[in-house]
Amino acid sequence: MSAHGRSKALTPERDQRGGCLVSVTLNVNGRACTVSSDAGTPLLTVLRDELQLAGPKYGCGQGECGACMVWIDGKPQTACNLPLWAVQGKAVTTVEGLGTPERPHPVQAALIAGNAAQCGYCVAGIVMSAAALLNDNPAPDRVAIVQALDQHLCRCGAHNRMIRAVQNAATAASTDPKAT
C-alpha cells in the first residue's frame, strides 16, 4: 500500500509555483540525507516513497494505530502525522536500521521464535516501540510492556504472543548482553 501520494506529485511546475517546498536534512538509519518536499508532507511518505524504506507501514494515517512507528532521536514516534519540517536535523531510525535478517534485534528474534505474528503488517511498528522500551527498561514487567505497546493495533489479534516475545527478548538480552 502506498503511504501517501503527495511527495510523488512533486514536479517542476509545482516547484516553480514554489513557496511551500522545503529542503530538509536529516539522518536516516545512520546516513545523512536531504529531502525536498512540501513542508507538511508526512515523514512516513518521505520514508516510503522517497527513501524506499517500506518497513514503516501506513495504517490509519492519524497517529492511532502505530503501524508507522519510527524513532526520532531514539524515541518512538508515529511518522504518519509528523510533518517533514519537524524532523530537520533529527536522527530517524526505521526498522531497517534496527536489525538485519542475519543479525536481528533481540525483539525481532523473539517475535520470530515465538511465531508472534500473522499478517505482519503491524510488526515493524511494534518492534520499534518494544526495542525502545528495552533500551529504557531492560527488564520490563508485563504491565510495562502492555503500556509500551498500547498504541499499537494488531488486527490479527497477536498481542499476547507479542507481549510474551518482548518478555523473552528482555530475558535473552539479560543473559547475553551482546544480543543488544
Ligand code: FES
Ligand atoms: S499509520 Fe501512523 S499511527 Fe496509524
Ligand code: FES
Ligand atoms: S500480525 Fe497482522 S496486524 Fe498484527
